[in-house]
Amino acid sequence: MILSHGTNGLMPFDDFPAWGQVPVHAITKFSSSLFVIVFGIALAVAFVPKTTAPDWPQRRNRLLWRGLVVLFWYKVLTVVEMYGRHDTGAIVDTLLYRDFPSFVEILGFYAIALLWIPWLLPLWAKTPAWLRWLSPVPVAFASWWLLHHFDFWGVPQLQALIVEHPDYYTWGQLARGPLILVGLLIGGVLLQAYREPRTRWALAGVLALVSAALFAWFLIRAGELRPLLVDIARNTGKHPPQLMFMLFSTGGAFALLALAVAGGEWLAKWLRPIAVIGSDALMAFIVHISVIFLLLRETLGLYQSVTYERALLLTALLLAATATWIWLWGAMKRALKRSSDSEVQRK
Template identity: 45%
Template sequence: MPMAIAWNETPHLPKAESRIEAIDLARGIAIGLMIVSHSVSGLVGIRNVPDWGMVPIHFLTKFSSSLFILVFGVALAVAFLSHVNREDWPKRRLKLWLRAVEVWFWYKALLIIEMLPFNTPSEIVDALLYGRFGIWVEILGFYAIALLWVPLILPLWARAPLWGRLAVIALLTSLAAWLQGVSFGGNEILKALLVDHDDHYAWGQISRAPLILLGLLLGEALLRCSGDPLLKRRLTLISLGLGALMIAGFYGLALAGGDVYAAMLAVANNEGKHPPGVAFMLFSLGGALVIFALALAGGDKAARALKPLTLVGSDALKAFIFHIVMIFLVLRFLLEGKGDYSYPQALGVGGLLILGAAAWIWSTRWMARHR
């Protein structure tokens, strides 16, 4: 099967013969980086991180958010896009909507846990009613909403020619940038939910939609490569090359600005994350593509060698719940541990939580099999 795709061609979606563990590995790496970042910011605080921790360690964790959303799109393409024209599509669409309800429930439950150590009950209620936002669990709020609209666009996406799909990605990116200058009638919450806001740590649906759609394209390409090592190698090299070019673009901007270290430190401090900035997204998305390419190149062997990360990536919601509960309910609230950890200790906690999440996922599956 040729790798080249005609501009007028609609998605070619052969059915995956089995679970693609490279996807789980890539998602597991994203969650692992997120857990390390949350452990540091939740137990130490960004202001207390030493310079050597900000760059390179905290700097490199910025790959996680883009990688997480990108792989979300890849997984949707692999598991659902090929079914939109089949009889079982209504059942699968309902499954996605029920998943949205489940994610939304855990988003609100974990929001309470996140805010317990340092917010009043009235502030927590305000956040539960979308009067304000938290920080660490807001990515779940993004997924809960995304899982409502994504099933509606998948049938349209499956019928659209390649040029149309690429145009939608470009138009949404441009629209999100333009909407940053719109006041939304002074409604900061609405703006944050749609396109991000400087004063809120929410993830905008329109501003992040291009990442999901790019993931759909990658997922389609991955399915086309199924069973063909040469095509898979080409996809790997294309993803790796594109990611490397984006990272090079970030460093090009940094050099043009005259201070590369300052540009790296800005990314480590989340400048350009909410709302998305050019420099931040070049680095974050570029790194995400590189990691995705490396996961593809490693394949099943890498997935087995890095089994804890693969396990974490195979059940992202359970891993997310585990690390938020441990950091904010157990360590920060019950044990009153904020400020008691050094930066190296927080990194160690992050590593242990990755292993703990993997062990929790494995043990719950073992118990389910032996009931």
């Protein structure tokens, strides 16, 4: 995601060299499905097992509060993205959901999801396993049917928020719902399998096979490959989700998941900067969007004035800076907590 934003935030896609379009920018499309699946995995691992605990209402409320925090930062970063290149009226329209941003819109999806999904997690925990495994299918069908047969009372923005709309770059709750459910399913298996090396490797193998099957399906239907990959790199078929984009994006997402599950803590150690960025996704989003739009574009005036190679270099520096900031932020919070605990013990 940061690679995509760091390059496309500094120069238009038409200025990318051929190798920057394919494979570099095309590969970044794996993140769009990976993030939603990982969202479901996190819910399954950290919250679903707690739905029967006495303190579940408190845990649910923390998730709801997190949704409000994400919503706050979504609005703030919308202004950051649009400031300097859009008039006040356009910014206000976007803040009021009459329009949508592009770079930060994924935060809007998470914010809304965190306000309704926590209420359904206890029901998910009680649902029979066979019904859970079938659940992505009816949700995908419902999203498709509503997209093609319901006009949402003539409110395209409402359609965009639920099943997406071709005129708005936004993430629909129901359109991406199947990926959340897939993440919940994977997370449930991961919770049981992770500590046993054999079962973890078996899960990684299954994820790799699913990835291979999705890519095979993609290649069978692809025809002339490079023009299709260029279209995918340009987000053709992303909103609303279309088959070829989703086959490519989810195929890559499953491949990365297989690698992460197989590599486990060893891989996290060797890819420490990426692991640090992933440890606080919201902070990573705040930092990299702020640096791109406030520092690189507005303060330094680098928009459309750099080569693609320089944009890649700046993006690499941005990744390092984001990881460093998150590490320092975490270290500061840990130090404050230790100080607070010591004070409590003295009293």
